[in-house]
Amino acid sequence: FSFSAGMHQRKLSGSRKISGNSRAENMMRTFRTYAAKPERAPIAKIISVIVSLFCLYLGFRLLAGPVAVSNFGAGAGLRLSEGSKYSNRIDYSQEYDVCTVGAGLSGVIFAERYANVLGKKALVLDVRDHVGGNCYDYYDAETGILMNKYGAHLFHTNSEKAWRYLNMHKNAPKWERWDHEVRGWVKGKLVPIPANINTVNRLFNNSIQSEEEMKAWLAKVQIPCPKSGCQNAEQMAKSRVGMELYEAIFHEYTIKQWAKEPSELDALVTARIPLRTNFDNRYFGDRYQALPSKGYTAWFDALLDNVLIDTVLGVNYFDHKQHLDRVCKKVIYTGPIDRFFADKGLGKLEYRSIDFVEERYFNVGGYMQPMSVVNYPGKEVGFTRIVEYKHMLYQKSPHTILVKEFSKSTGDPYYPVPNEKNQLLYDQYKQLAEEAEESGELDVHFVGRLANYKYFNMDATIENALNMFYEIAGKPEMKDMPGLFGKQAKQSNQAYQDSISDSFSVASKPRGNKKH
Numbered sequence: 001f002s003f004s005a006g007m008h009q010r011k012l013s014g015s016r017k018i019s020g021n022s023r024a025e026n027m028m029r030t031f032r033t034y035a036a037k038p039e040r041a042p043i044a045k046i047i048s049v050i051v052s053l054f055c056l057y058l059g060f061r062l063l064a065g066p067v068a069v070s071n072f073g074a075g076a077g078l079r080l081s082e083g084s085k086y087s088n089r090i091d092y093s094q095e096y097d098v099c100t101v102g103a104g105l106s107g108v109i110f111a112e113r114y115a116n117v118l119g120k121k122a123l124v125l126d127v128r129d130h131v132g133g134n135c136y137d138y139y140d141a142e143t144g145i146l147m148n149k150y151g152a153h154l155f156h157t158n159s160e161k162a163w164r165y166l167n168m169h170k171n172a173p174k175w176e177r178w179d180h181e182v183r184g185w186v187k188g189k190l191v192p193i194p195a196n197i198n199t200v201n202r203l204f205n206n207s208i209q210s211e212e213e214m215k216a217w218l219a220k221v222q223i224p225c226p227k228s229g230c231q232n233a234e235q236m237a238k239s240r241v242g243m244e245l246y247e248a249i250f251h252e253y254t255i256k257q258w259a260k261e262p263s264e265l266d267a268l269v270t271a272r273i274p275l276r277t278n279f280d281n282r283y284f285g286d287r288y289q290a291l292p293s294k295g296y297t298a299w300f301d302a303l304l305d306n307v308l309i310d311t312v313l314g315v316n317y318f319d320h321k322q323h324l325d326r327v328c329k330k331v332i333y334t335g336p337i338d339r340f341f342a343d344k345g346l347g348k349l350e351y352r353s354i355d356f357v358e359e360r361y362f363n364v365g366g367y368m369q370p371m372s373v374v375n376y377p378g379k380e381v382g383f384t385r386i387v388e389y390k391h392m393l394y395q396k397s398p399h400t401i402l403v404k405e406f407s408k409s410t411g412d413p414y415y416p417v418p419n420e421k422n423q424l425l426y427d428q429y430k431q432l433a434e435e436a437e438e439s440g441e442l443d444v445h446f447v448g449r450l451a452n453y454k455y456f457n458m459d460a461t462i463e464n465a466l467n468m469f470y471e472i473a474g475k476p477e478m479k480d481m482p483g484l485f486g487k488q489a490k491q492s493n494q495a496y497q498d499s500i501s502d503s504f505s506v507a508s509k510p511r512g513n514k515k516h
Contacts, residue, residue: 085301086131086312086313087311087312088129088312088313088314089312089315090123090312090315090323091310092323092327094121094310095328095329096121096122096327096328097114097118097120097121097329098114098120098121098328098329098330098331099122099124099125099327099328099330099331099332100123100125100331100332100334101125101126101317101331101333101334102124102126102332102333102335102448102450103125103128103130103131103132103133103313104132104133104134104334104448105133105448105461105465106332106334106447106448106451106461106464106465107124107126107332107334107447108131108300108303109165109303109462109465109466110122110332110447110465110468110469111303111304111309112303112304112309113466113469113473113478114469114473115306117473117476117478117480118473118476120308121309121310122309123309123310123311123312123328124304124309124311124312125312125313125317125324126312126313126314126315127314127316127317128314129313129314130313131297131301131304131311131313132296132297132300134150134151134153134412134414135148135150135296135300135458136150136296136297137149137153137295137296138295139295140401142362142399143360143362143397143399143400143401144397144399145389145390145395145397145399145400146295146389146392146393146395147403148389150356150412150414151354151356151387151405151414152372152389153458154178154283154284154289155288155289155290156180156286156288156290156457156459157286157287157457157459158286158287159462159463161466161481161484162462162466163288163459164481164484165462165466166299166462168480169303171302171305172292172298172299172302172303173292173293173294173295173298173299173302174292174293175290175291175292175293176290176291176293177290178289178291178393179282179284179289180282180283180284180289180373181281181282181283181372182194182371182374182375183370183371183373183374183375184249184374184376184377185375185376186203186248186249186377187203187248189202189203190374191203193283193375194273194274194275194276194283195241195245195249195276196214196275196276196278196279196280196281197209197211197214197277198281200214200245204244211277211278214277214278215277218240218242220242221241221242221243221244221245222238222242223235223238223239230267230271231267232262232263232264232265232266232267233254233262233263233265233266233267233268233269233270234246234251234261234270235263236268236269236270237250237254240270240271240275241275248377249377250270250273250377252377252378252379253375253376253378254269254270255379256379256382256384256407257407258352258407259352259407259409260417265418265419266418266419268418269418283373291392291393293393318339325442329443330444330445330472331442331443331444332447333444333446333447333451334446334448334450335450336351336451337426337429337430337446337450337451338425338429340433340451341433344432346425349416349422349425349453350409350416350417350421350422351409351413351414351415351416351417352407352408352409352415352417353408353409353410353411353412353414354405354406354407354408354414355405355406355407355408356404356405356406357383357404357405358401358403359402359403360399360401361399361400361401361402362398362399363398363399364400366400367388367400368400368402369386369388371388372387372389372390372392373385373386373387373388374386382406383405383406384406384407385405386402386403386404387402387403387405388400388402388403389401389403413450415455416449416454422453426453429453433446433451445468447464447465447468448461448464448465449461466481466485
């Protein structure tokens with residue numbers, strides 16, 4: 001009644017907040033006014049009796065302890081959005097051939113392959129209230145613009161295997177070519193990122209006109225790594241771009257992103273950032289670059305649209321682990337590896353997260369910035385970049401949204417922090433994972449970036465999940481991906497290695513510079 005009265009009062013008073021006591025007082029005052037009229041007294045008495053009985057019932061239920069529930073829906077979780085086709089309850093009466101913990105790329109690929117290739121039943125479980133992991137996108141209610149919730153995701157690859165997998169699902173949205181470009185505000189100038197001839201000419205007032213001249217300029221400014229190799233991100237960056245570009249683009253940006261000096265980070269942090277010796281303003285140089293025409297979430301929905309796949313959202317695996325470990329013949333775990341082994345007391349691995357701050361602009365007609373992504377490497381602002389999603393696939397809206405990204409140490413885990421301390425801790429977790437996989441007590445496999453404490457690009461994530469499925473499932477024939485697995489596999493492995501080289505892991509060592 002307090003809640004109802006409060007809602008009624010809120011309608012009358014606009015957005016003004018009202019305390020719980022005020023709501024109750026308003027409710028009682030309204031009820032007394034209603035009951036004061038003689039002709040309404042009988043109805044008021046009936047309402048009083050009903051409310052009193054209901055309150056007594058609730059009191060006895062609370063004294064009696066937890067209310068029993070049926071097997072179906074025993075694992076109820078977060079309330080999902082209206083119209084969701086997924087469940088927020090685990091059906092305790094079901095058994096599964098595979099259960100994937102996580103509804104991102106790795107988990108969904110395993111479930112889809114088990115259903116479509118093996119004809120076996122899968123459960124997809126995620127603690128979030130949506131599918132797609134960090135790829136998840138949605139249409140903003142106020143502007144109608146399709147945008148990512150967890151930062152811009154741009155697909156690019158040289159892998160025939162990953163590209164084939166993206167495009168082979170007939171009910172999924174088509175992928176449209178999208179060559180991503182990024183600009184950066186550096187020393188008061190808007191320049192292409194990654195650095196290319198245009199960047200160097202604009203920042204340093206040069207007149208480089210060819211790739212040969214650019215290579216010669218780099219050779220003059222580069223600071224070679226020690227004979228033992230680059231030991232940290234600072235040395236790696238200077239060996240690639242020299243001191244001036246390092247200070248202009250890399251140094252402060254790295255501090256904002258990681259809250260550490262580049263000298264404190266693994267060399268692969270800066271080794272993976274592309275550098276161009278031509279006029280190409282694109283961020284990626286891969287053969288295939290695309291975005292899903294109707295968004296990532298629609299693509300994930302299409303993959304999960306199978307009677308053999310149950311998808312449960314808003315439910316924590318660890319709240320139901322004992323039950324799931326009994327009814328799941330195989331568990332594919334894609335969450336943080338330190339969470340899985342939290343009871344071992346080893347401590348938490350370090351991650352970086354992001355705080356997204358949205359700014360909406362109405363009736364602006366066009367855009368607020370020249371590209372979808374503008375980086376801010378300098379220390380004059382706290383955010384690392386601004387994303388304007390309206391640019392992507394040239395969306396139509398009279399309004400627009402800018403999303404500023406602030407790196408932080410708490411929140412959802414996005415990027416593993418690559419340094420020696422985390423490397424040593426991860427090695428211990430990796431040993432536990434290997435022992436768990438080999439013990440046979442639970443048929444569990446650790447897949448994806450969080451479970452391997454390793455950053456993957458999307459194409460590398462797809463390749464990794466497909467390859468692991470192929471091995472774990474006993475090398476089944478995949479007729480929908482001919483020539484990409486087994487003895488008949490084409491030479492797509494090199495493309496996979498190319499995509500891996502664009503990723504970084506604290507478990508890897510730099511192999512030297514790579515030209516893009």
